[in-house]
Amino acid sequence: MDAALLSASALEREIRSLSAEIESLRRPAGGTSETSRLDQLRDENARLKYRINVLKRSLQEAPPPSRAMTNINQRLQDVFGVAIRAACPELDHPPLSVTPNQQAKFGDYQCNSAMALAQVLRLRGVKVNPREIAEKIVQNLPDNELIQKTEIAGPGFINVHLKRTFVSKLLSSLLINGVQPPPLTSRKKVVVDFSSPNIAKEMHVGHLRSTIIGDSMCRLFEFLGHDVLRLNHVGDWGTQFGMLLAHLQDKFPNYLNESPPIGDLQAFYKESKKRFDEDEDFKRRAYQCVVRLQSRDPDFIRGWNLICDVSRSEFQKVYDCLDVSIVERGESFYQDLMVDVVQELEDKGLLQEDEGRRLLFVPGQSVPLTVVKSDGGFTYDTSDLAALRQRLRDERADVIIYVVDSGQGTHFSVVFAAAQMIGWYDPQVTRVEHAGFGVVLGEDKKKFKTRSGDTVRLRDLLDEGLRRSMDKLKEKERDKVLTPAQLAQAQRSVAFGCIKYADLSHNRINDYVFSFDKMLDDRGNTAAYLLYAFTRIRSIARLADLDEAALRTAAETCEVQLEHEKEWKLGKCILRFPEILHKILDDLLLHTLCDFLYELATTFTEFYDSCYCVEKDRQTGAVVKVNLWRLLLCEATAAVMAKGFDILGIKPVSRM
DSSP, X not given: OHHHHHHHHHHHHHHHHHHHHHHHHHXXXXXXXXXXXXXXXXXXHHHHHHHHHHHHHHHHHOOOOSSSOOOHHHHHHHHHHHHHHHHOTTOSSOOOOEEEOSSGGGOSEEEOHHHHHHHHHHHTTOOOOXXXXXXXXXXXXXXXXXXXXXXXXXXXXXXXXXXXXXXXXXXXXXXXXXXXXXXXXXXXXXXXXXXXXXXXXXXXXXXXXXXXXXXXXXXXXXXXXXXXXXXXXXXXXXXXXXXXXXXXXXXXXTTTTSOOOOOOHHHHHHHHHHHHHHXXXXXXXXXXXXXXXXXXXXXXXXXXXXXXXXXXXXXXXXXXXXXXXXXXXXXGGGHHHHHHHHHHHHHTTOEEEETTEEEEOOTTOSSOEXXXXXXXXXXXXXXXXXXXXXXXXXXXXXXXXEOOOGGGHHHHHXXXXXXXXXXXXXXXXXXEEEOOOOOEEOXXXXXXXXXXXXXXXXXXXXXXXXXXXXXXXXXXXXXXXXXXXXXXXXXXXXXXXXXXXXXXXXXXXXXXXXXXXXXXXSSSSSHHHHHHHHHHHHHHHHHTXXXXXXXXXXXXXXXXXXXXXXXXXXXXXXXXXXXXXXXXXXXXXXXXXXXXHHHHHHHHHHHHHHSOSEEEOTTTOOEEEEOHHHHHHHHHHHHHHHHHHHHHTOOOOSOO
């Protein structure tokens, strides 16, 4: 479709050029050669007009791919794009804006381009009323299967009413094919850097946001069909390993032959840090251990691996709870690559000496990067440059996203600018972005800590979530109607779903207040409310005694009617899912999906309160009538909610 639009646009420009030449040949008296040339141009012009009409007709008639979900907003933009180019042929890149209409009485979507077009033309010295432009746009709308009618309102707003048959057809396709991603123009290699705890330190609440947000972003890109590499850039190298290895040698001198029973790595780290700060002999030996480690001494590499393995085991317990898969590629991976980076910068003459350090100054950036320290060692700047270079050159990434707290914004800004200056990537071709996020606050609006003032351990937080969710389920007496297995499943779904949703439903750029009471509340925009809503929707088909096979047969044979205003509202809401995902792909703000799911759930409630799906005998309770098309609307709602949950990393249950 996009190719057809581009071709149509190019043909329109060619037609305008030929028309101008025809006019120039009409003016003189003209000899035989000029008359012949005029005839040729007329034939060529007629041929091009025929081709553009064929292209426009293919745009109007071409159905969406059989399984892919249609982005209605994008389809409308395609149609209005053709109309706007025809209405304002003198503009090469006319502004185009189509948005969902917030008030149903004014239509389903709205094209707001007329005012912007009038302003562009005014700057060119052409005075025109926006409403006149809107009328021209409407006049040039090609025939299509989407639009029932248009209305011009106010200074030039074009209100768009969709065809109900079109919406019904899309809903049937969704029910038959499942929730499929919109058509993919090109499959990209996407690298997402997230989570990134430090070896020998426990994951704490500060790692929560990066892990949850990064995993959800990966799920979105994966659903849309991209090749995603999930990277865990763990802190597994540096000076702290010298003190850990020295402490390991003292506490477990036989560590090379017997695996040391390091049960509490956090305590082990604190012990070694205390010795490092207080004992000069220990500190000196710790530095010697760093040298031996960096020189790849086998005994020290063995000790380093032992410490890393203990940490990995603890990290994995958290990732298992949160259902997060990730590939570890720590700072150690880039050690040899950092030498290559420094050499490349030296060869290009980009480094400057400053008191023994070698710095990289980037135009427009207030802070230089320290590439080599005065003692010859490397820094986080060097390792981040090496990581970015490897992801661009070896992984051949088209998109690289760093899910790291907003406090690192300046650092990444300098690193990205440096990479562009060096010539590693062109931002017009490759997307490299820091997806920053705010901090987690306690209910006192201060940084989230334990009562003793320590950072909250992530394992403790997750365990507390499990305890509270079970209390909530028992409070609702779900333990009396669910089997022990179902109750345990519901407990995990609510606990981890609520923790994730509480994070993702807030704009990631802002700080957010962590409150178990709020996130477990089954009223308002919470995971608890949505999970209960989902199980209620799924129960409707069970009430009608229809299994998946029966529902699939119904989807293939029964038209989804949208006569009632609540049916119509719900049907349109369901089909906004692809455009929501498209928006998140642009700005990486996942709270938009949470807002959509909440809107979908509340719209469903309005529908269910107004439209009987399954009618029962009041005396006997027996089912007397099933309004099948409404049951299909229930199933379409549940299918989209389930896919939305999946992208957010939330696991719903069928019974709660």
